[in-house]
Amino acid sequence: MTEHRIFSMPFARVYPMYVQKAERKGRTKDEVDQVICWLTGYDKQGLQQQIDHENDFATFFDQAPGLHPNTALIKGVVCGVRVEEVDDPLMQKIRWLDKLIDELAKGKTMEKILRS
Known part of the structure; x- marks a missing residue:
């Protein structure tokens, strides 16, 4: 398994x-935080701790309280790669x-983003 550079990159970066x-598209930091917390199970304080400790992406996801059960509903292409096909x-x-x-x-509406 190849080690991707992003795995060791600080999430805070x-x-x-x-x-x-x-924000460039008129959304807010709070909405970004809401999306991240929905995915990972962090609360605002836990998310801020990850940022403050400058944990890398591997640690950020390892320490996540729990991925949302609807993550399987996240489909589509990012950087030319279908997210549901990433090994x-x-x-x-x-x-x-x-x-x-x-x-x-x-x-997109928060309802759609959060797969409600």
């Missing part, structure tokens, strides 16, 4: 990019997060 991407479990979680942020930036 990518997080501001998620926020910027959403590596950690890479799939990262792609799910990318997909959710993309949907937020594209103006």
